Amino acid sequence: xxxxxxxxxxxxxxxxxxxTEASEKLNMTQPGVSKHLSALESHIGxxxxxxxxxxxxxxxxxxxxxxxxxxxxxxxxxxxxxxGQRAKKARLAISIGCTSDFFxxxxxxxxxxxxxxxxxxxxxxxxxxxxxxxxxxxxxxxIKKHNNYDHLFTQIKSEKxxxxxxxxxxxxxxxxxxxxxxxxWLQKQTWFxxxxxxxxxxxxxxxxxxxxxxIIPRYILPSYINIVEALKNNSGFSIVPKQYCEDYLKENLxxxxxxxxxxxxxxxxxxYKLKNRNLNExxxxxxxxxxxxxxxxx
Numbered sequence: 503x504x505x506x507x508x509x510x511x512x513x514x515x516x517x518x519x520x521x522t523e524a525s526e527k528l529n530m531t532q533p534g535v536s537k538h539l540s541a542l543e544s545h546i547g548x549x550x551x552x553x554x555x556x557x558x559x560x561x562x563x564x565x566x567x568x569x570x571x572x573x574x575x576x577x578x579x580x581x582x583x584x585x586g587q588r589a590k591k592a593r594l595a596i597s598i599g600c601t602s603d604f605f606x607x608x609x610x611x612x613x614x615x616x617x618x619x620x621x622x623x624x625x626x627x628x629x630x631x632x633x634x635x636x637x638x639x640x641x642x643x644x645i646k647k648h649n650n651y652d653h654l655f656t657q658i659k660s661e662k663x664x665x666x667x668x669x670x671x672x673x674x675x676x677x678x679x680x681x682x683x684x685x686x687w688l689q690k691q692t693w694f695x696x697x698x699x700x701x702x703x704x705x706x707x708x709x710x711x712x713x714x715x716x717i718i719p720r721y722i723l724p725s726y727i728n729i730v731e732a733l734k735n736n737s738g739f740s741i742v743p744k745q746y747c748e749d750y751l752k753e754n755l756x757x758x759x760x761x762x763x764x765x766x767x768x769x770x771x772x773x774y775k776l777k778n779r780n781l782n783e784x785x786x787x788x789x790x791x792x793x794x795x796x797x798x799x800x
Contacts (some may be wrong), residue, residue, distance in 0.1 A: 550567065594782060665762065694740040709766045
C-alpha cells in the first residue's frame with residue numbers, strides 16, 4: 503500500500519524540482535526526503551525523476567503520477583487546514599480508507615464540514631480491507647461487500663453499472679439482435695477493468711447473457727475515473743458505475759454501445775470491526791455523511 507507521506511513528498515519534489523527546496527518546504531531533512539522518494543520508486547517499480555545539472559526533471563511516469571495525485575493531495579491539505587482551524591474544541595478523530603474514486607465523487611465536498619478529525623488513506627479495495635483488519639484504519643468507506651474477514655457492513659448506496667466504449671467504436675450492423683454473435687464479438691475486444699477479479703464484468707454478463715464472461719482484460723486500472731479517461735482517447739470497452747461517466751457521455755467523449763434493458767447494480771458499504779474502541783467515531787462519521795448527503799439532495 504502506498505504511504506500517503508511518500509506521495510506528499512513526491513508532490514513537493516515535483517513542484518520544487520529540488521530535494522533541497524522540498525525538504526525546506528516540508529520541514530524535513532534532505533535524507534528524509536530522499537528516503538521517501540526511494541521508498542515510493544521502489545514500491546511502484548518506476549523511476550520518477552532524472553537528475554540534471556541543477557534540478558530534478560520528472561520522467562514521463564513521474565508526470566503521469568503527479569497528474570493523478572495532485573488534486574487529491576490538495577483536497578487533503580484542505581481537510582488538514584479545516585481541522586487545524588477548529589483544533590481548540592474537543593473532537594473525535596477517525597482514520598478512514600476509501601478509493602480515490604469515492605473520495606473525489608462522494609466525500610471531497612462533504613467531509614470538510616464534519617465536526618471531526620479525519621485521516622484518509624487511499625488504496626485498492628483489497629489493500630483497504632487488509633488495512634482495516636490490521637487496525638491501520640477504523641472504517642472502510644464505499645467498498646463492495648467482501649467475505650475475507652468477519653467485518654460488519656452497513657450499506658451506503660447502490661450504483662448502476664453500464665457498458666461503455668470509445669466513441670470511435672461501432673458495433674457490426676444488426677449484431678445486438680444476435681446474442682451469440684454479440685457475446686463472441688464483445689469477448690474479442692480490448693477491455694479495461696477495475697481489478698483482476700472482474701466482478702463488474704461478471705455481473706454484467708450474468709445479468710444480460712445468463713453466462714460467464716470469457717474475457718482476458720488487456721488493462722487493469724485501480725480507478726474507474728482512470729478507465730473512463732483512458733477510453734476517451736483509446737479504443738476499448740469497460741463496465742463502470744454510471745456516476746463516474748455521466749458527464750463524459752453527455753459530451754460524447756465516450757458512449758454506450760447499446761442500451762441494456764436490465765438494471766445492473768452493485769452495493770457500496772461501510773465496513774468496520776465489531777470489536778473495537780472506535781464505535782463512537784464510526785457512528786459519528788456515518789451520521790455526518792448521511793446528514794450532508796441528505797442536505798445535498800434537498
